[in-house]
Amino acid sequence: MIDSIAYPLANLLLLFYNFLGHQTVIAIAALTILIRLLILPLTLGQQKSARKMQELQPKIAKLQKKYGKDKERLTQEQMKLYKEAGINPMGGCLPLLIQFPIMFGLYRAIMYCVPTTPLQLFQFSQHIYKWLPGVVGLVPLQSAFLGMDLGRPPTMAQWWSYALPALVLATSWLQQKLLTPPAAGDDQSQSGMMNQQMQIMMPLMFGLMSLQFATGLSVYFIISNLIGIAQFYLVRVNRGGEGTRASSSSD
Amino acid sequence: MDQSWMRRWPSALVVLALLLSASGCTGGAAQPTSWTGLTVVGERLYAADLEQVVALNVADGSPLWTFPDDPEGEKRGVFHVTPAVGGGCVIVASQVPGGGFFSQPRDIVWALDADNGSILWHFDGAAGQYVEGGAISGGVFVIGNSDGNIYALDVESGALRWVFETGHRVWATPLIVSDIVYIGSMDRRLYALDLSDGEVRWVFYAEGAFASTPVLRDDTLYIGAFDDRLYAVDALMGTERWRFPGENWFWGGPVVYDHTVYATDVNGNVYAVDAETGEQIWHKPLDVPVRAGPALTGDGSRLFVGGQNGTLYALDTADGFMPWSRESEGQALSTPVVSGPVVYDAQINGPYRIRALYVDNGREVWAYPPVVEGQE
Numbered sequence: 001m002i003d004s005i006a007y008p009l010a011n012l013l014l015l016f017y018n019f020l021g022h023q024t025v026i027a028i029a030a031l032t033i034l035i036r037l038l039i040l041p042l043t044l045g046q047q048k049s050a051r052k053m054q055e056l057q058p059k060i061a062k063l064q065k066k067y068g069k070d071k072e073r074l075t076q077e078q079m080k081l082y083k084e085a086g087i088n089p090m091g092g093c094l095p096l097l098i099q100f101p102i103m104f105g106l107y108r109a110i111m112y113c114v115p116t117t118p119l120q121l122f123q124f125s126q127h128i129y130k131w132l133p134g135v136v137g138l139v140p141l142q143s144a145f146l147g148m149d150l151g152r153p154p155t156m157a158q159w160w161s162y163a164l165p166a167l168v169l170a171t172s173w174l175q176q177k178l179l180t181p182p183a184a185g186d187d188q189s190q191s192g193m194m195n196q197q198m199q200i201m202m203p204l205m206f207g208l209m210s211l212q213f214a215t216g217l218s219v220y221f222i223i224s225n226l227i228g229i230a231q232f233y234l235v236r237v238n239r240g241g242e243g244t245r246a247s248s249s250s251d
Numbered sequence: 252m253d254q255s256w257m258r259r260w261p262s263a264l265v266v267l268a269l270l271l272s273a274s275g276c277t278g279g280a281a282q283p284t285s286w287t288g289l290t291v292v293g294e295r296l297y298a299a300d301l302e303q304v305v306a307l308n309v310a311d312g313s314p315l316w317t318f319p320d321d322p323e324g325e326k327r328g329v330f331h332v333t334p335a336v337g338g339g340c341v342i343v344a345s346q347v348p349g350g351g352f353f354s355q356p357r358d359i360v361w362a363l364d365a366d367n368g369s370i371l372w373h374f375d376g377a378a379g380q381y382v383e384g385g386a387i388s389g390g391v392f393v394i395g396n397s398d399g400n401i402y403a404l405d406v407e408s409g410a411l412r413w414v415f416e417t418g419h420r421v422w423a424t425p426l427i428v429s430d431i432v433y434i435g436s437m438d439r440r441l442y443a444l445d446l447s448d449g450e451v452r453w454v455f456y457a458e459g460a461f462a463s464t465p466v467l468r469d470d471t472l473y474i475g476a477f478d479d480r481l482y483a484v485d486a487l488m489g490t491e492r493w494r495f496p497g498e499n500w501f502w503g504g505p506v507v508y509d510h511t512v513y514a515t516d517v518n519g520n521v522y523a524v525d526a527e528t529g530e531q532i533w534h535k536p537l538d539v540p541v542r543a544g545p546a547l548t549g550d551g552s553r554l555f556v557g558g559q560n561g562t563l564y565a566l567d568t569a570d571g572f573m574p575w576s577r578e579s580e581g582q583a584l585s586t587p588v589v590s591g592p593v594v595y596d597a598q599i600n601g602p603y604r605i606r607a608l609y610v611d612n613g614r615e616v617w618a619y620p621p622v623v624e625g626q627e
Contacts, residue, residue, distance in 0.1 A: 116397065117284035118382050118422060118462075122542050122559075122584070125500050125517045137459030137478035140420065140437055144399075149379075155355050157378055 005105030007127045010112045017113075017141055018134035024114060024141045024150055025219055032223040035102055036231075042098060043228065046179055047235055052087050103220075110216040114143045114151035150216035162211075164218035169207030171225035176202050178232045286542070286584040287597035287604055288333030288384055290341075295365075296588075296595060299330035299343045299384070300604050304361075305619070306341070306368060309590065312607060312617035316368035318361070328359065332394075333424060333585070337387035338406045341365050344381035344394065356380075360394065360402075362409055372409030377402060379420065383464075388427035389446055393434070395421025401434055401442075403449060413449035417442065424464045424504075426472075433472060433486070435461020441474060441482075443489055453489030457482060463544060464504040466512075468526055473512045475501020481514050481522070483529060493529030497522065503544025503586055508551035508568065515541045515556055521566060535571035537564055543586040546594065548610055555594050555610075557583025563596045565613060575613040579606070 009031065016027035036043070059081055067074040082088070112124035121140065130136060143151045147158055154161035176199050210218040288299045295315065296307045302322040306315040319325035328345035335342045340362045347357045358381055360374040379397030386393055391412055392404045397420040403412040418438030425434035431452060432444040437460040443452040459478025466473050471492060472484045477500040483492040497516035505514035511532060512524045519537035524530065539558035546555045547568070554566040561579035566572065581601015588595045593607050593616055607616035 116380065118286075118542075119284050119584075122502070122517065122540070125502070126540055130499075137439070137457075137476070139477060140460060142419065152379075153355075155378075157355075 002101065002104050002108055003127075005101055006108035006112065007124075009102075009105050010109035010124060010127070011129045011132060011135065013109055013113050013141070014128070014135040014138050015132050017138060018132075022142060024143065024216070025145050027141070028110070028150075028216055028219050029223050031106070032220050033227065035106070036224060036227045039098060039102075040231075043179075043231060044235070047232060049087055050179055052085055056081060056085055056087070099224075103217075106220055107213055107217045110214055110220075111151065113139060113141045114149075114214070114216055115140055116149075116151045116214070145215075145219075148215050150219070151214050153212055154210075154215060161215055164215050164222070165207050165210035168210040168218050168221040168225070169203050171222055171229065172203035172206045173199070175225045175228040175232075178229060283331075283599045284329075285331035285382060286582075286599050288331060288585055289588045289595055289597050289605065290334045290336055290384075291588045291590040291595060292336045292365075296605070297334040297336060297341050297365075298597060298605055299332050299334055299345075300597075301329055301331070301599075304330050304334065304341065304343050304363065304368065306365075307605070307619055309593070309595075309607070312605070312619040312621070314619075318363055318368040318370075327361070328357070332381050333384035335385045335387045335392060335394075336365060337392075338390065339365050340371055340406065341368075342385060342387065342392050342394075342406075344384070346380050358396070360385075360392075360404065360409070362392075362406070374402070374404055374409050374411070376411060382420075382422040383424040383462075386425045386427045386432075389430070391427075391446055393425045393427060393432050393446070395423055395425065395434060395436070397422070399436070399438075401425070401432075401436075401444070401449070403432075403446070415442070415444055415449040415451075419460070422462045426465050426467060428467055428486075431486075433465050433467075435463065435465070435474060435476075437462065439476070439478075441465065441472075441484065441489075443486075455482075455484050455489045455491070459500070462502050466505050466507050468507045468512075471526070473505045473507060473514075473526070475503075475505060475514055475516070477502075479516065481505065481512070481524065481529075483512075483526070495522070495524050495529045495531070502542055506545055506547045506554075508547055511568070513545050513547065513554055513568065515543070515545055517541060519558065521545065521554065521556055521571060523568065523571065533571045535566060535573070542584040546587040546589045548589050548594075549591070553610060555587040555589065555596070557585065557587055557596050559584065561598060561601055563587060563594070563608065563613070565594075565610070577608055577613040577615075 013027050013031050016030040020026045063077045111120050115121040143149050148161045180199055290297045294309055296309050298305050304318045319327045328347035330343055330345045332344045342362050344360045349355045358377050362371040377396040377398050390406050392406050395401050399417050401415040417436035420437040423435040425432045430446045432446050435441045439457050439460055441455040441461055457476040457478055459476040461476050463475055470486045472486045475481045479497050481495040481501050498520055499516045499518040501516050503515050505512050510526050512526050514522050519539045519541045521535040523532040539560045541558055543557055554568055556564045559582050561581045561583050562576050564576045565574055579598055579601050581598030583596050583598055585597040592610050594610050595607050597605050603618040606618040
């Protein structure tokens with residue numbers, strides 16, 4: 001299943017590698033940009049949803065005052081409010097969830113192109129699109145980057161490689177913070193708690209995965225997160241400073 | 252929707268990620284990441300057989316010794332590489348998996364007493380995995396590593412003699428002839444190094460990675476590469492004599508007999524090529540992925556090729572005719588070994604690890620470990 005995503009991604013990686021100076025990190029960056037472009041409608045929808053959520057914050061605060069002691073009623077009223085506004089409170093999670101199969105596919109694609117075990121490489125040998133220009137003889141791609149091996153997890157021998165999981169954690173947190181609707185006051189509703197957990201758990205999860213997986217995947221995470229952050233600010237500028245976080249009272 | 256689940260699902264994702272990390276997504280020891288390697292010397296067959304190194308009696312497949320005796324308790328790691336035998340010792344390598352987020356796997360070369368499997372020395376100075384075995388000559392053991400280095404160790408003591416750095420992973424077994432080491436690297440180069448000090452004699456450049464062992468005939472080396480070509484290279488000068496195009500990578504090492512070179516590509520094509528001119532003599536598609544190179548009988552009359560489908564194919568060298576093939580439920584990714592009237596092949600993910608078959612008709616002599624009736 002994942003291989004049906006991984007093989008095309010791996011071949012795209014080879015193509016970018018061939019045309020972008022035989023630099024593995026640049027090829028991963030190019031592939032990341034392409035993936036971000038493909039999921040752009042989703043991420044823009046996420047930002048739109050977050051903005052609407054922010055606009056509802058005064059109303060949510062009022063509901064909290066009114067039904068603060070009755071959690072069940074509060075949740076019902078909030079859901080009603082969201083429904084009227086045409087917002088799915090879990091809509092912010094969708095781009096993240098859709099990224100999971102792509103992420104695992106890309107991870108496997110990197111492991112095929114910068115393999116650490118011969119079985120991975122042998123498996124991929126049957127799935128190279130030889131009709132793509134210049135891909136014959138490319139595999140395995142150059143794996144060295146700043147003294148690290150892009151096909152292996154961070155190691156103590158290259159202690160600086162642990163900077164990558166740290167950067168993944170930081171950029172994931174920032175992106176999550178920007179794209180998650182701010183909570184209204186002491187929002188104890190389901191979606192409010194879930195969003196608060198997401199802000200912590202998702203970056204933590206990506207950081208932990210970066211510790212265990214090939215550093216090439218960390219490169220993807222970091223570039224993808226930076227693009228997400230840049231996208232947030234670009235959309236905000238285009239809307240004349242009206243951003244999700246710009247005037248958040250909860251920060 | 253259930254409220255408690257709503258609250259907990261991000262936490263559940265973290266747990267899922269941790270489970271995935273621990274379950275072999277990073278290439279842990281639970282599943283083979285490479286293949287069993289075989290070497291036959293005299294009446295003994297040595298195999299780096301995942302959990303253990305085993306020495307078997309070639310007559311009946313009975314174990315003579317194993318290392319370690321208790322794989323679970325001793326935790327020596329996973330053994331893959333083809334054992335090198337010489338100077339009274341068997342030299343293998345293993346990878347001991349790391350545990351936890353900050354513990355890295357350790358890759359170790361082990362020299363074992365060929366008679367009883369006891370440890371003579373070990374070397375853990377490399378930073379990457381050993382994929383293929385090394386070669387012994389003149390008291391020196393030479394092996395490539397995924398850290399991009401070629402290591403030369405003293406066979407007696409395990410002391411490091413020299414290290415040669417290449418530009419990529421080294422997954423090929425070297426060929427040592429007199430005082431020269433010929434070894435290919437994933438950096439697309441075939442190196443000729445001085446055995447005594449690792450100094451470069453010459454370098455041959457291809458357009459794809461080298462992961463196989465060259466074979467020498469007279470003064471010509473034959474070796475395949477990941478650019479889908481089989482090369483003939485002048486062994487003295489390192490210059491190209493001819494190149495032969497295949498359909499896909501040449502991963503397994505070729506063999507040569509008289510005036511013919513036999514090679515396989517990973518698409519499962521077996522080629523017989525004129526050693527002088529590089530012209531194709533015959534071509535036999537097996538229609539199954541083939542990782543390893545062929546093995547040849549002593550009289551050069553028959554070839555053996557293992558397929559990913561677990562089948563061992565016998566081919567006549569005269570015309571590629573297939574007199575027999577023998578199926579298995581595993582994967583035959585190692586180069587078979589022929590010794591006298593018997594061919595030995597190793598399997599992964601199958602009911603047994605090693606089997607011995609008669610060269611003439613493919614009838615089974617023995618299998619190791621023996622398959623228990625009803626458990627196959």
